[in-house]
Amino acid sequence: MRLAALACLLAAPALTPAWADVVSVLDAHILPGHARLAAQTEALAEAARADCAPESLLSAYHDARDAWVQIGHIQFGPLEESGLALAMDFWPDPRGTVPKTIARLTVDADIDLTDPDAFAEVSAAAQGFSALEWMLFTPQARAEEACALTRAIAGGLARKAASLEADWPAFADLMTSAGADGNTRFQSELEAQRALYTALSTGLEFLHDQRLGRPLGTFDRPRPRRAEARRSDRSLRHITLSLGALEELAVLMGGGDIPQTRAAFAEAKARAAELDDPALQGVADPAQRFRVEVLQQAVRAVQVAVIEEVGRPLGISAGFNALDGD
Amino acid sequence: MPRSMRDRRAFLGGLAASTLAPSLSWAEIGAPAALSAARAPDGSFHLAGLRRDGTLAFTLPLPARGHAAAAHPHRAEAVHIARRPGTFAMVIDCAAGTIRHRLAAPKGRHFYGHGAFTADGTTLLTTENDIETGAGRIGIWAVAEGYRRVGDLPSGGIGPHEIIRLPTGGFAVANGGIRTHPETGREKLNLGTMRPNLAILDAHGALQEVTDSTPHQSSLRHIAAGPDGAVLCGYQWQGDIFDAPPMLAIWRDGQLTEIDLGPAVHRRMKAYVGSVAWGAQGWSASAPRGGVIVTAGAAHAMPDGCGLAALAGETLVTDGLGQVHALRGAGLERRGTHALAFDNHLVSI
Numbered sequence: 149m150r151l152a153a154l155a156c157l158l159a160a161p162a163l164t165p166a167w168a169d170v171v172s173v174l175d176a177h178i179l180p181g182h183a184r185l186a187a188q189t190e191a192l193a194e195a196a197r198a199d200c201a202p203e204s205l206l207s208a209y210h211d212a213r214d215a216w217v218q219i220g221h222i223q224f225g226p227l228e229e230s231g232l233a234l235a236m237d238f239w240p241d242p243r244g245t246v247p248k249t250i251a252r253l254t255v256d257a258d259i260d261l262t263d264p265d266a267f268a269e270v271s272a273a274a275q276g277f278s279a280l281e282w283m284l285f286t287p288q289a290r291a292e293e294a295c296a297l298t299r300a301i302a303g304g305l306a307r308k309a310a311s312l313e314a315d316w317p318a319f320a321d322l323m324t325s326a327g328a329d330g331n332t333r334f335q336s337e338l339e340a341q342r343a344l345y346t347a348l349s350t351g352l353e354f355l356h357d358q359r360l361g362r363p364l365g366t367f368d369r370p371r372p373r374r375a376e377a378r379r380s381d382r383s384l385r386h387i388t389l390s391l392g393a394l395e396e397l398a399v400l401m402g403g404g405d406i407p408q409t410r411a412a413f414a415e416a417k418a419r420a421a422e423l424d425d426p427a428l429q430g431v432a433d434p435a436q437r438f439r440v441e442v443l444q445q446a447v448r449a450v451q452v453a454v455i456e457e458v459g460r461p462l463g464i465s466a467g468f469n470a471l472d473g474d
Numbered sequence: 475m476p477r478s479m480r481d482r483r484a485f486l487g488g489l490a491a492s493t494l495a496p497s498l499s500w501a502e503i504g505a506p507a508a509l510s511a512a513r514a515p516d517g518s519f520h521l522a523g524l525r526r527d528g529t530l531a532f533t534l535p536l537p538a539r540g541h542a543a544a545a546h547p548h549r550a551e552a553v554h555i556a557r558r559p560g561t562f563a564m565v566i567d568c569a570a571g572t573i574r575h576r577l578a579a580p581k582g583r584h585f586y587g588h589g590a591f592t593a594d595g596t597t598l599l600t601t602e603n604d605i606e607t608g609a610g611r612i613g614i615w616a617v618a619e620g621y622r623r624v625g626d627l628p629s630g631g632i633g634p635h636e637i638i639r640l641p642t643g644g645f646a647v648a649n650g651g652i653r654t655h656p657e658t659g660r661e662k663l664n665l666g667t668m669r670p671n672l673a674i675l676d677a678h679g680a681l682q683e684v685t686d687s688t689p690h691q692s693s694l695r696h697i698a699a700g701p702d703g704a705v706l707c708g709y710q711w712q713g714d715i716f717d718a719p720p721m722l723a724i725w726r727d728g729q730l731t732e733i734d735l736g737p738a739v740h741r742r743m744k745a746y747v748g749s750v751a752w753g754a755q756g757w758s759a760s761a762p763r764g765g766v767i768v769t770a771g772a773a774h775a776m777p778d779g780c781g782l783a784a785l786a787g788e789t790l791v792t793d794g795l796g797q798v799h800a801l802r803g804a805g806l807e808r809r810g811t812h813a814l815a816f817d818n819h820l821v822s823i
Contacts, residue, residue, distance in 0.1 A: 212524035224775060231738040234599060240716040272737060335808050342795070346765060346777050358716075466512060468794030468815040469780035473748050474541060474587060474635075474695070 170340045173400045174320045181393070188212040189306040196302035200295035202284040205302075209284055209380070212305065213277050218393040221351030224343050226315035226411055232308050234272035239376055240358055241278060249273040254293040256387040261296040267304050268439050275304050278377070285379040340464030341462050344401055348458065351394050352451045359387050360444040363428045370432040378427040387443070388420045394450075401458050408453040416446035494496065505569050506531035508783040510792050511540030511817035520814070521564075523571055523823075528798035528809025531716060532571025537562055541587030542636070542819035546617075547706050551620075552823050553577070555600060559584040559656045563600065565621060568823050575621045583613070584656060587819075588636040591617070592677065593643045599679055601634035601647065608653040610619030610625045610634035610665075612679050624771060630673030630681045632664070635695045638705075641676040646705050646725075649684075650693040652712070665712050669812045670694040672725055673709060687730055689719050698752040698784070702726065708747030715801055718745035722759055724766075739773045742766045749819055753784030758801055760791070762818075767791055772804045792816035 188211045195208040216236060227233050238246055249271045253259060273279065280301045281421035288294035320424050323343070334340045358376070363383065365371035375383040395413040402409060420443055423430075430436030455464075506523030512533070519539050523531035541557035542791040543566070545561055551574065555563040561584050565575040579585050582605050589600040598615040608631030615621045629637075631649025638646050650668030653663045662668075670693050671686035688694065691712040698706040705725040711718040720732040721743050735743075743761035750759045758769045762780040766773050778794035790809070793816060798809040 228742075228775065231736075234737055234741060240714075241713050242717040332805070332807070342777055343775070350765075464777075464795065465776040466764065467816055469748055469760075469764075469778050469796070470765065473746070473762055473780065473818055 169400060169403065170323050170326070170337065170344065173344055173397065174323065174455050176224075177393075177397055177400055178219070179221055179316055179320065181215075181222070182309070182313045182316050185212075185215040186306070186309040188215040188303070189309040193302045193306035196299045200298045202298075205284060205298070209280060210382070213281075213377070213380075213382065214385075214389055217279060217389045221390065221394060221397070222347050223350065224347060225311045227317045229314070230308075230311065231326075234313070235268075235275040235457075236305070236308060237276040237278055238273045239278050240362060240374070241273070242374075245271075245273040246278045246282055247286075250279055250297065252295060254288075257469075261293075261300040264300075264303055264307055267300045268307070275301060276309075277305070280305070281377055281380050282315055289429075303376040338462065341401070342464060344397070345459055345462055345464055346452060348394060348397050348401065349451070351390065352447065352454060355387065355390050355394070356444060356447045356451060359383070359390065360440065360447060363431045364437070364440060364444060365431070367434075367437070370437060372427075372429045372432045375428040375431070378429070381426040383428040384420065384423055384426050388417070391417050391420060391447075398454055398458055402461075403472070406453070406457040407438070409450065409457045412450040416443065416450055419443040419446045477697075505550070506571075506823060507785055508781075508790055508820045508822045509543040509545075509554060509566070509568070510816040510820045511536065511542075511554065511557075512812075513539070513817065515746050518566070522812075522816070523565065523568060524567075524792070524798060524820070526790070526792065526809075528800075528811060530810075534564075534571060534573065536564075540805075540817060541585075542588075542690050543821040543823070544589040544591055544598065545821060545823040546591050547593060547639075550823075551593065552821070553589055553591075555585050557817075558586045558660075559654070561585060563589070563725065566685045577615065577621050577623075579613070580623060581768075583611070586633070586635050586668065586741055590637045590639045590645060591773055593639060597679075599637055599645065601637050602631060603633070603654070605656060608632055608645075608655070610649055612637065612647070612675070614679060627679045628673075628681055630675075630684050631669070631671045631686075632671075634673075636697050638653070638697055638699055640674075640699050640703065640705070644682065645675040645677075645700070645763065646697050647673040647675060647677065648694040648697045648707070649673055650695050650710075651690070652693055662712070665691065668693065670709075672697065672705065672730075683728060685725060685728055685730060688723065692719060692721075696747060698750040698757065700724070700752040700757060704752075706750045706752050706759070707733060707779075708750040708759050710747060711745035714747035721745060721747050721761070722750070735768060735773070739766070739768060742773065743768065748780040749782045749783040751782035751789050753786070753789060755787055755789060755801070755803070758782055758784075758789050758791075762794070767801070767806075769804075770802065774801075774806045776806075778792050778800055778815075780818050781816050783820040783822040788801065790820055790822075792820045 192208040192212040283298045322333045323340040326337045326340040365376035509527040519536040521534045539557045543552045543554040545552045550568045561579040563577040583602045586601040600613040602611045602613045611626045614625045616624045633650035633652045635650045636648045649671045651668035671684045674682045692709040696708040709721045722733040723730045742764045744764035746763040748760045748762040760780045765777040781792035783790045791799040796812040796814045
């Protein structure tokens with residue numbers, strides 16, 4: 149009994165600051181997340197070089213896309229500065245730009261798909277994970293071109309991920325030296341913490357509004373075809389993975405003292421685990437749809453808890469202009 | 475001496491010192507360069523006068539949430555107007571930071587938050603909703619008569635938001651196209667049929683022409699006058715944000731030219747422009763939902779950044795976190811931080 153109480157005391161939030169710990173977020177979340185993305189996309193590119201047949205690339209595709217979903221919410225920094233976000237994954241895509249761009253590329257003889265520099269210049273819609281999914285999960289008529297494009301996309305993803313991984317340490321230095329002379333990017337530690345908070349809140353918003361909200365549509369007009377990565381049955385997986393990644397970020401930012409946030413994440417993860425609907429196609433069935441709506445409400449509860457427990461200590465209330473502008 | 479007396483004397487001494495100010499020029503007393511509405515941590519609303527160096531020249535309490543100001547062309551005077559569907563406006567002595575007059579929207583009307591003075595400074599124009607019909611109106615107020623209401627004119631559309639004076643002496647009005655009714659708050663009642671436009675008025679406020687060649691769900695809210703009669707238009711897209719057309723366009727002689735910022739910056743803007751400004755240093759636009767300030771050559775991350783005021787050689791930027799920055803060339807420098815959430819607009823005075 150005494151020991152247990154002591155253990156609790158040692159783990160008490162007083163030991164960890166209630167505000168974002170920038171160094172621990174970098175060391176335990178952002179840097180390893182980008183290292184994993186670089187490693188998994190390199191493995192994907194290698195697999196594609198060895199054999200471009202879709203069936204032999206599936207496991208590498210899933211692993212690499214998992215790594216992306218677990219770090220893609222870090223939109224600021226090298227990703228933003230290099231403008232690579234859309235080229236990593238072009239979704240949502242309401243106009244079907246990904247298939248249209250791929251259709252053009254596979255018949256356009258002017259582009260040398262074996263030249264990585266040339267491929268880096270094509271439309272972002274043809275470069276990312278959604279484009280790769282299209283290549284692997286829809287029948288391709290022109291086998292030779294499809295193989296070249298699959299290799300180009302896989303190689304390009306590895307190249308982009310490697311550049312992000314290479315650029316992060318210098319950006320991490322800017323974050324940890326916030327407020328130092330000459331650091332114009334982060335003029336105070338609070339600015340660095342707010343950048344992290346924005347990534348967290350924007351990631352949750354994307355989960356609620358896009359990953360869940362797009363396929364849900366409205367009760368009268370559900371949109372199952374808008375589910376993310378539905379062709380590879382990954383829609384629910386993206387939700388589960390991003391919940392886990394955002395929880396990791398929130399816990400690192402909030403120190404030990406975010407009980408409502410932890411409880412809300414646990415609830416949302418439990419709701420997601422109960423769904424047996426990998427591509428969220430049940431949104432069109434009233435009985436199954438209800439469970440997706442409950443999951444979306446659970447994500448909303450996470451958003452509210454995060455504002456209260458992580459945002460408020462940073463002096464951030466819900467965006468005054470962003471949420472209630474005119 | 476009782477303590478309260480001593481405090482009072484010190485307080486009066488402070489007041490006496492501040493009454494020396496009117497004998498000094500604006501520059502010497504550090505007069506405000508721009509006005510912004512703001513919310514204090516206790517939830518109360520204020521009007522803040524900001525100096526160019528980012529410090530606060532004054533704050534004044536507001537009865538409710540404010541929106542934007544209109545600067546008088548000659549006098550050190552500005553009118554601050556309530557956020558829609560508010561009905562109050564107040565005339566501010568910008569040097570002293572005091573209220574000179576209070577205005578109220580006529581019965582059956584509410585303000586949309588913006589206004590503009592005629593070039594001669596005799597008349598104030600305000601964007602208004604005729605609540606029962608939903609028609610956009612331009613309210614006319616006679617400055618010399620203590621801002622007496624003297625009439626109104628059509629705005630040329632529904633939901634007139636920002637009105638600006640053009641270098642020609644005429645006006646441009648952003649008719650957002652969205653009908654609302656105070657009974658249903660800020661609910662949008664006509665998204666399926668909305669038809670926003672840019673209306674040009676003559677120097678007396680009479681409607682001259684209307685340009686409505688934008689996609690029908692691109693609600694035009696904010697405008698800024700540029701060189702050669704150009705008007706920068708900032709939109710708020712009412713459809714799927716991943717299917718949004720360009721959020722900025724330049725109007726010139728009845729023609730709109732969309733500004734293509736490239737897909738990456740476009741997506742960062744989240745289909746919502748909060749403010750636009752245009753000075754000799756070029757144009758800028760804020761996208762508070764996306765947390766980004768864009769110019770012709772750069773995009774700066776700025777969480778909840780919205781207010782923009784073009785001053786000589788630089789553009790001041792305010793955000794909901796209480797920060798003041800200055801856009802200078804391609805760079806952005808911090809000017810100050812206050813315990814205030816700056817509201818949508820920063821207006822140069």
